[in-house]
Amino acid sequence: MPAKIVTVFNQKGGCGKTMVSMQLAGSFALRGYRTMVVDMDKQGTSTIWAGQASAERPFPATVISLAPLREKLIGELAKHAELHDIILIDCPPAIESSIPWAALNISDLALIPVIPLMDNVWASREAKELARRAREENSELQTYCVPSMGRRGNVFKACTEILQEDSDIPLLATGLQQRNAYGESQMFGLSVHGVAGASAAVKEVEELATVVLGRLGIESKQKNRKGKGGEVKQREVA
Template sequence: MPAKIVTVFNQKGGCGKTMVSMQLAASFALRGHRTMLVDMDKQGTSTIWAGQASQDKPFPATVISLAPLREKLIGEIAKHAENHEIILIDCPPAIESSIPWAALNISDLALIPVIPLMDNVWASREAKELARRALEENPDLQTFCVPSMARRGNVFKACTEILQEDQGIPLLETGLQQRNAYGESQMFGLSVHGLSGSSAAAKEVEELAKVVLGKLGIELTRKPVKGKGSMNKQREVA
């Protein structure tokens, strides 16, 4: 069966696209789904991140860069779709780029990471507009905003409520909070699942993964494999 395709996009830089993509890719792979992450950002953050892993504890999902292909990624992704269950596309920041547009046209699901702060709320309107236009070409596309780097506090709460008001492109009920464990997982070329003592981060990634798998219509029959890709070095607990 051809892969389900998930595009993670937003023209806003630094809103958590790569973080959401990498943690979800790891979670799906650890559940036993053949998962590939396609890095479309020429900065290559996902690719470099996965490259930090040690040989005995590789990053759980396959990570490849197709950034030089730009909108021609479609043909290349079609080649991988037969051999994978889930393909995530980590998009570059610029929305005017043809990359998110091409990716949305072949996707089952689009995720827009948004930090619940006003500048992100404003910027998300452009991303939502692109998703609405893509829906005209690809009527089966589902699009959701994902809370990213959320923290406690009135401003985060108020901005979350603003994002929840949009009925057209809803805010997922789960997302990633701001935690040290996420930055640390990059350092070791892992996801938070591979860090000892990062159970709060791993738990919220699992909650998000379950919601995303549900939207993709993939049954939750497999639990993540514990300890796979784990590391034992001393580390700060988030």
Template structure:
């Protein structure tokens, strides 16, 4: 599976989700490659913090913020079960390349009345890409949610009838995720029995099970 996490709106927790998805797939015994295709290099910064702490590498990672991404990915997948692409925060030629490289696109959105509809340009690009890749699938994923709030309930209601659909699994706004980004660790390492760790497992499991 090659999955790209993309959203033209910044601050939706895209890199946190990408790192945790790669880590969860690796924890399940899969060989995983994470491609940091964001020129800001936040995932690479996380990996450097992990390296400085002397922690074992959970998955392979490279920086590849180039518009030729879709042409280079096939040469990187030998022996790899899953590729996770952390894309840039704006719609650019690099986003188009990430879409062409991917088999699935995840669009992280916060439970805000505006977040899902802020992805209109990205959705247009996805429709365009399906002209060349009809098997390309996409899903919204609710991220940085505050449980049992009206905003979350409203967001679920709004996304119930949209195309592409949203995953049933959602990920909360939790302090442990901020600690993960600062420490080079993942939620299952810092708090293995936490709600955050269980949410990531549910998110990865659904992604593997969901059809086109």
């Protein structure tokens, strides 16, 4: 069966698209799913991230850049879809570009990471609008907002409530809190599963991964701690 395709997109820069893509990819790969991240951002953040890993301990999922192909990624993805269970498309921060539109048209599920701040809530409206238009072409597309870089306080609470009001494109109850462990995982070229002392981050990534697999209709496998590179030993910050 061809891969399920998940697009991670938003108009807003720096809202956690690459973080959500890479952590979910790590989780899926470690659970034994053949997982690929397609980096569609010419900044190349996810490609550079995976490139930080050592040869002995690679990033658990395959990461490739198809950014130069822009909307022609559709044809190229067809080849990869036969060889993978899950493909995550990490989009650039520009919904007017042809990339998110092309990605949404071939996706099973779309995630919009939203930091609980008002500017992020405003920007998410444009992203949601694009998803709604894409759904007219691709009726199978499910779209959710994901809380990203969560923090405490009244702004967080107010923004969360606004996002919860939308029942058409719901806010998932589980997301990623703001944590140092996420930055550490980038330094090592791994997901948080490979970072020592990151159990709180691993727990929330696993919860999000389980929710996404459920929405995709994929039977949830337990994390086996083996990915493309075999056993992942936790790493300490130097």
